[in-house]
């Protein structure tokens with residue numbers, strides 16, 4: 177199950193997972209966009225099911241978990257990919273409220289944190305039972321190099337930097353709790369990727385980033401490594 181998946185990295189996750197033999201649930205907050213993206217992959221003979229999901233909506237999460245239980249009986253992998261970066265907001269006043277100290281606004285900051293840091297855990301809250309029944313179940317949270325305290329070299333960006341950093345520590349804590357269920361929880365930096373968020377000057381295509389993460393992170397995921405923050409090449413990322 178992949179969140180925020182009608183475009184960008186999320187769409188590519190669906191494509192490569194389906195090509196690798198997974199039955200994939202492609203979710204997006206706008207069902208029509210999910211349907212179109214899934215139809216594109218269905219045309220390539222890939223098994224992909226579109227569902228509507230706004231990741232902060234627990235009613236939708238509960239419905240999706242019930243539907244998934246009926247369809248599949250288990251979930252092997254969740255890619256918590258949906259995320260926002262205030263720098264991309266069309267409304268620049270709104271952007272400034274989660275970006276610059278002088279305009280900082282608690283409500284706008286909390287909206288970013290709700291989506292980027294808390295929603296990935298809400299997803300797992302609702303899918304925990306199905307993950308428990310999965311085959312070597314993994315929760316993969318798409319974090320960022322901007323989450324790293326040690327690597328931070330500039331100011332501002334408060335909403336994004338703070339929310340991805342919080343996601344890392346929340347995942348580490350969740351990993352301890354879910355170890356007894358056999359669920360592996362990882363945070364990965366996908367690199368700088370050519371998407372609407374990353375821009376076209378970025379280093380990797382979505383195809384390259386996802387391929388590297390599947391090879392270096394997913395295929396090597398072990399319960400002993402649960403809670404870690406790693407790069408797309410599998411090396412530990414500085415916290």
Ligand code: NDP
Pocket residue numbers: 179180181182183184185186204205206229230231232256257258259260261291318319320321365366367368369370371372373374375378
């Ligand atoms: P995109 O902007 O292309 O994709 C982000 C996706 O998240 C969109 O489909 C968006 O849907 C969805 N989304 C945002 N908020 C919600 C929500 N509340 N509920 C459901 N879906 C939501 O960017 P990327 O593909 O680059 O980003 C994917 C992930 O990778 C993000 O978590 C990002 O932070 C992370 N990342 C990306 C990097 C890069 O260089 N590209 C670098 C480091 C991390 P909608 O259009 O409806 O808003």
